[in-house]
């Protein structure tokens with residue numbers, strides 16, 4: 001318990017102290033008994049894959065994510081402490097921040113270039129993945145495999161050839177929509193909240209071509225953020241397994257970003273998997289209302305921020321998170337609530353169809369016990385405490401994603 005308290009207080013300390021405390025807390029926690037030690041070993045020896053992380057947004061703002069970073073949920077050091085072997089880095093361009101489709105595509109390409117630049121800075125630690133063999137190679141060399149996942153089909157506009165261009169640069173999954181609907185499909189948010197504004201509900205004719213092109217190239221279709229109608233159209237159209245790269249369970253937390261039981265069953269039937277999003281708003285149905293109350297309590301501070309930064313900018317978002325995260329942490333769900341979502345999928349369709357899609361650095365706050373990516377060994381500990389065998393834990397941690405990657409991307 002003491003160690004947990006230490007970690008909660010970390011943000012008050014400077015970066016170096018935080019780093020030392022974090023690694024000390026992790027190693028001490030797992031060396032308390034020989035049994036605990038072996039759980040840490042199990043985690044570090046397992047292939048750990050996380051299918052969604054937004055840290056490149058920080059790097060685009062000039063922040064150094066290759067050194068320990070006090071404000072972020074992930075960075076080079078935290079990935080190592082978390083035992084991450086494969087990380088999908090999300091390429092996401094805000095739909096509100098550009099003037100035309102061309103600019104979306106340029107910005108997405110700049111993000112990919114940034115990731116390549118970062119990899120070139122730490123060639124002994126990170127390696128880009130263009131094929132399944134690259135994953136095996138990186139694993140042998142003890143390097144983290146960096147995978148490109150595009151979030152939001154708006155970046156291709158109406159040009160199918162852009163899928164080929166992104167694939168050439170390493171795109172391994174395409175999230176057909178983000179919260180905004182686009183030329184490809186209707187989003188979950190719009191199907192639930194703005195249905196009357198939609199010209200097409202479901203997958204458009206262009207969207208069907210996009211699915212076919214992804215299938216042909218070996219790009220995994222990601223249905224997180226997709227509306228239900230669009231989801232079922234994808235199930236009908238896709239010849240390959242599909243994934244939800246960062247979604248949780250609707251039955252446990254009824255949010256439009258989560259998946260209903262019949263959707264989870266359909267993903268499993270196709271050989272894909274659901275990668276559980278840790279964001280408290282998708283894990284605990286009471287979180288969002290409480291978080292909104294915090295926002296309104298800080299409306300003056302937020303107004304001052306809005307005068308300083310464009311409210312659509314990443315900088316505004318980063319500063320807002322910094323301001324509110326400690327207050328929101330007080331009522332965040334905990335690691336056991338994340339385990340409930342994983343177990344729900346396991347009970348519904350089996351252990352072969354679930355994994356981790358954390359959304360680190362894409363959301364303001366994470367559950368207690370999983371505050372940043374360095375905490376992932378605790379997830380293994382909890383899974384084992386909940387009766388999962390080592391074989392099953394390894395499937396959840398990364399084996400299932402590896403299987404799907406091998407089948408679809410080759």
Ligand SMILES: [Zn+2]
Pocket residue numbers: 151225246362
């Ligand atoms: Zn997302």
